[in-house]
Amino acid sequence: MSAILFNKLSLRLLQATAAGLALACGAGAMAQDYPSKQVVVVVPFAPGGTVDNVARQVQEALGDRLKQTVIVENRAGAGGTIGTGTVAKAQPDGYRVGMVFDSYATEAHIYPNLAYSPSKDLTGVSYMVRSPMVLVVPATSPHKTLQDYINAAKTPDTVSYASVGAGSSNHLAAELFHETAGTSALHTPYKGGGPAMTDLMGAHVDSMIASLPLVLPHVQAGKLRALGVTSKARAAQLPDVPAIAETFKDFEIYSWVGMIAPAQTPAAVLKRLSDDVNATLKTPAISARLNEGGFEVVAGGPEQMNALVSSESQRWGRLIADKKIGQQ
Template sequence: ATARARNDGYTLMLTADSAHVIGPALYKNPGFDPVKDFTPVAPVATAGYVLVAHPSFPANTVAEMVALAKASPGKYSIASAGNGTLNHLIGEMLQKAAGIQLQHIPYKGSAAAATDVVGGQVPLSVQSLPSAIAFIKAGKLKVLGVVNEKRVAALPDAPTIGETIKGFGQAPWYALFAPAGTPAPIVAQLQAEVARALEHKDVVEKLATVGCEPFKGTAAQLAALVQSDLPKWSRVVKDTGATVD
């Protein structure tokens, strides 16, 4: 709908990297070109992602989980929101980086996956903080590690996976796009307004409540991010053999 809209600055799209740069690698015909059909406006936020476990899971850290998985390849399962979803791909990347083998259990959505980990049906899952933070704060899920490259403000004491597995880290993002050909002055004005909004204390606090943080940047930086992420996620999809249900 955004790709077909008038490029007058009045139709904008807030989207996630999972839809914008991973979707095109998963679907033969996604219905849009992530580069040609849109004008990048500004990044908005990064989402916290975590490797979580049921409280009874014998490992409390990434290192302990890796040791368990190496001792019993394929014994432990990991839930995702479905084949080809971001948390599935992150889980596959984690297994490759750690040299372990987990059994992938795809669900129809993050909520269903998180619910079954809370219920003890599956021991592990990669979850976004917006999906999992309520369970974490209630003690129904425990965090083994943060997927992001840096520790997240919502869980300052939780170590990153990269602190154990060097070089591992992802920064899932949300960003604002306009239809292709949106005039530069309009983009500049919108970018400035996004930057100003991300300085507001209430915006920062609201993002933090759902495990997100402001992601400040320019339209040019967002364009470069899209260009670098497209081949990266295409390789991940190919390497994992991920398919969409």
């Protein structure tokens, strides 16, 4: 090898090494200074739903831990993919992150032309909370029991159910329920839990399988009637409501909420944010309030969130393919 060629190769190696060191130092400095400005948490659903509920409960306390203002930004539409898309395209610096519902795990199955890849463009920050779901009907519904509802749904196109979008746990849980029961119902998607609840209480739609925290206040107020819960055992908050598993063995579904960030966010930033989110969730006052509302605090880290998304994607992929569930 000539001396000139050797020198050129050496120079390039030095330049590459220097660039790598600069990048690493820059990421390290970013992590050390994080956060130095307000943090925006995108909720990809309308106000009033489950994800928005959790976000509002941790917003102030999380800001206190981060020593920066935390802004909750609602960006609803397309089953949560519009708001989540803004997180996927954000700078990977920890200043624009998202909170997602269980529907996040099925987006790639539902939207084949999704503008981002949940597995490549985004990563977990925290597996925050989970809750059982509840089959509810309006208080004025003629269906007094789970069996009443099953009997009615045996006649095609006579019962409708609401969801927060195609591929959401509301949608998939209802499809799995009707598949298990040998019944059918018409799907009515909404842009969030809030609008769905409003129409359900107004009897504009017949039923919904929704998260316990979302429906509990309305059941307690007598505006909705609970027919069954999707946990293996009865929920402590609704001890008189049977578990669906009492009728259909091993029927078990949980709704969940987690936090995500752009995939290239420095590990140290993810750790700081995850640690502070999870510490906030474990704060006695906040944990108690969430539990009273029907949530179970999980407070899992990035690895647990990523593992959850992967397992849920695999679990529901079969049903989505079998039922040909897509954009509706």
